[in-house]
Amino acid sequence: MAGNRLYKSAAAAVLALALVPLVPGAVDHYAFFYLFLVFVHIVLAQSWNLVAGYTGQISLAQHAFFGVGGYTTVLIATALMDESGFYFNPLLLLASGLTAALFALAIGYPLLSKLAGDYFALGTLGFGEIIRIGLVKGGAATGGSAGVSMSSEPFETLLPHYLVGLLLAVAATVLVAVLMRSRIGLALMAIREDPVAAAASGVNVLRFKLLAFAIGGFLAGLAGSLYAFYVFSVSPGGFLNLSWTLYPILMCVMGGNGTVLGPVIGAFLMTAVFTAANIWLPGAHPIISGGLIIAVMLFMPEGILRLKAKRAGRQPAKSAAATPPGESSNMQRRQA
């Protein structure tokens, strides 16, 4: 199998990453934080990958699910739990993911049953904004535009965040991989290729799209929760920020949209670039980041993984990701 070596390397990489904390001084090093940030981005990127890469529905609402996850965590933590003794709580993490998934279902049902393509993308953008405004106007319940914060006292080191992040990143990636090999994945890809044909052959298109959207929301909610555990405060400006949607898209597209490991590679690289630009060019880094985004899109719009596959003379993994159904893909490609 072509991908086998890659998966073995990935497994080795995960092991290596799990061992990183054992290196003396690692936990207090900035690179440790960088890795944590990468993990958050991987979870988010996989969440988008699942929705857009595999089912072809471009979602512009992942930041809203991220925000819902973060808010759920902090709101429950401040309301129900003893502030001083509280720290990471797997149940709370799960609850945050599930709340985000519920939001995804509520948003996804009307949108997915009515809209596709660009209209769907715009619809998700609109819903995301409405959630943001709802939080700003939420008064005491959501802390308004100042948001809510919990005590950061229990924090000692970044280690638990790192490990939970690694776990979630691996779990999200494995989930996407397993899902895509399952019957669900088959159905999803059939929908992406040709929704009409899929429906004709008995696939309940809406249900599968909705399922993918909800799982995507769940993953984004987990990422939001994890990040909230790290920041200890949530606010509309910070958590409902469109960059939490745009960066994952960038990572997926850069690494290879609709592949299992593309978003992972994208997350490592893009986070490194953003971080580096931020360190060395404070004040001008959006120029670098923006320029890089453009360069990547111009010169490798299909992503690194596919590029590698092509170089090696292999057929790209069925490039239908880049050709939504109903488009005269060949027509458009030949103009290039």
Place this chain on the structure above:
Amino acid sequence: MTAFDSATLGVLGELLVNGVLFGSMYGVAAIGLSLIFGTMGIIFLAQGAMIVLGGYAAYWAFRLLGLDPYLTLVVLMPVSLLVGAALYQMLFRRAAALSDRNTTLLIAVGLSFMLESAMSLMWTPDPRSITTTYTSSGFEIAGMRLSVTRTAGFLVAIVATFVVTLFLRRTMIGKAVRAVSEDMVASTLVGISPHRVNMVAFAVGIALAGVAGCTLAATYTIDPYFGFLLSLKALIALALGGLGNVGGALAGGILLGVIESGSSYFLPGWGDAMGYAAFLLVLLFRPQGLFVRAMKKV
């Protein structure tokens, strides 16, 4: 606090007129988006940043050369046509050929980041305003009080829409733009080169950004980071009017202006939310836009 007192009824008309004048700014931005979306399917989120750039051009022309912003508008139009054509050639020519929408979306986002940051670095993030003799003055018409610059902006929007419509209906290249918007494959089969048409559509779209920028700067205060919000609003206007429909885009912008201004009165602070809600309702129940039928005749 939202009770109808007698004065409330009295101001409804004024509210409406103000909303219309104000919304025309969204409309011009939306027409540009509409052309670019119609032909290439690009959700050009950098349109707002381009408008702000146009606004800065007007500001500096005023500040350094003493040029009136409406005069700058005339000068800026051909320049922004060229800028648009160049942008297309440099950034979108390759990507427009791909059917993967993410690519063009991200290029637009990247461009928007770069523009914002560059403007902030070059011209500082301080808010800038043009103050002429007619700035912040108004006039009375039919018992209503209208702002001079907003009315001028509205007239510019009407003229711009008229000119673009004329261009699309009367010239061969304009017809080709409409043809490509409707059916790219069939367009190539009658001999239309999509790249040329895309470039023209993009250039006109950016020229409209220049126009919108001048009226924006003449009326409001600009800063480098205002563009993104404007892009989102223009996108809503576009969806209200129907994707890829010029007259509808202006109408959608005006409608959004009225919605925002009306809901700011009755539900203060919820203006944006109402705009998005209208946007979603239209997407869900009338995705072809509210004004498509009206456009079909002619």
Place this chain on the structure above:
Amino acid sequence: MKPPLLEVRGLDAGYGDTQALWDVSVAVAEGSVVSLVGANGAGKSTLLKTVSGLLKPQRGQVWFRGRSIAGMAPQAIVATGLSHVPEGRGLFTRMTVLENLQLGAYPGQVRGRTEESLARVFELFPRLRERTRQQAGLMSGGEQQMLAIGRAVMACPSLLILDEPSMGLGPLVVEEVFGLIRRLNDSGVTILLVEQNIQRALQIADRAFVLQTGRVVMQGTGRELLADPDIRKAYIGSLG
């Protein structure tokens, strides 16, 4: 003997990674009507699209008027005098009849002759003359088909490619369309036709090619194929 107007040699083509045509060779003589017949998915439309440039050939050659056009962009191919009326007509439904026709004369070589061509089209399709200001999408199916063909004629083509011109039309209208094809051919336009109504297609054809799963399996004059028992059994059935 004159070389054929259009010659396809050893063509492989398809969509993305899937191949739909295998080593197809077809020749269309100047002034003739040539029909492509075959079942759904046999590759007829793929062949037409490859000829008109909508698809890039994976292998093989396409010669038109003594010039290789394989791999050229469709808009460039139109300009050489080859017009393709695609399946589903490809009309600009939101534009008027007149605008559709004007766009038909878009290529630089013919644009100067727009008025002349319009006169010719109106002569062929008098009904379009009355409807120049009507929106194309609001016309009946038959009228739309006329308009699609009329628009292609605006480019003054020497070869007109028609993909399923009778699709979705009532029998009377179908007759009308075929009458038109005849008249066009009489006026000197070479026709390459794909048609689901195989009997009609073979009747009108000077020469026909049978495609099956992406390969040419049989060819001959229209009359020969019409008489072939295998063909009758496979495609025309009991119709008789």
Place this chain on the structure above:
Amino acid sequence: MKKRALLSAMAAAAAAALLPAAASAAAPTEIRIGAPISLTGQLAADGLDQKWSYEQAVADANAKGGIFIKAANKKLPIKLVFADDQSDPAKVTDAMERLIKIEKVDLLLSTHGGDLNMAGALAAEKYKKFYMITTMWPHMWTPKKLKYSALFFFDAGGGAEVPFKIWQTMPEKDRPKKPALVVEDSPDGQGFGGVLKDLAKKYKVEFVMAEPWAMGAKDYSAYILKMKSRGADAVLLFGNPVDAITLVRQMKEQNFSVPYLHGWKGTWPYEFREALGEASDYVLADGFWSMDYPYPGAKALGERYTKQYNKSNTSIGMFYANAQVLLRAVENTGSIDSKAVRNAVVGKEFKGTVQGDVKFDAAGLALVTSTANQWWKGRHMLVYPAQPGGWQLKLAPPWDQRK
């Protein structure tokens, strides 16, 4: 870990790239102070002023040879480093990570705004680094009982009380009877608006309208028409300069004038005057500070700013004083240890800053006196606190009767 997989190689490369140039030595050779600042994004205009002010304070201290630190047994120079928080509360923590882990800063100065500073303060708490805050409402900060920060700002109550106090000094007939309140929908706007409403009750004044607007709004006709129809005779507004300019411009366009217009955050900057020209006259603006203060260095600081940017500013002094407090505390304790420095701030008084004498309470809060200035012919005229023989408040006539 012998197997160098693709990803771990990448991680290692990234780690190597991010290594700081030098590891910190045992005895300090300089005092490293960091500040997350909004260098980009919506708040960048404020952020750059803040950065400038911090730089001035540090440069002034360095010009005196630095600060004596016991552990080094000599005066050490101060090194000031910044990290961009992109005006985004979620990115403040990122900036803090960089400052603490890469730049190895000993102490921190704050960024700008309530939600950003909350994120910054919580991050400081995590890493046990002292974070000297300015521009955050005490009512957001105080309940958190943070152990690694101190706050230097006016409390919303004190700031919001200014107009009511000014009104009390006015003759009964001139006193606003129907004030209207408009605020931007931000943490600061919501917080300040709430306090203004509470104070109105205390002073037995009723707002005829009290409403928020979405930040960045460009159409205020709904608000203006409502104020007009309810006969508002005073407007209190809290919002950023761009929105405040737009609002006042539209008031003029609508020919709606109130005798008393008092703004916070948005009406003091030079840009307000530039945008409105003569129409800015009579408008009141809040101030954190004034270069006319009789305190040491105030005038020089204001002049330095004016020389560099060719405009005046009423907030740089507070930022400057924020840094002054931190540096003085370091000086007083002779240490760069976060706990020690905080102890040197809490409950202590700092005399003679550019903001005057600053006294911190036991919780670590020091309140600034809020000022009010009236625009007159392009200048800020100090109205509150009233100075003997100083500027007398002028009430605005209708637009068409102004010259």
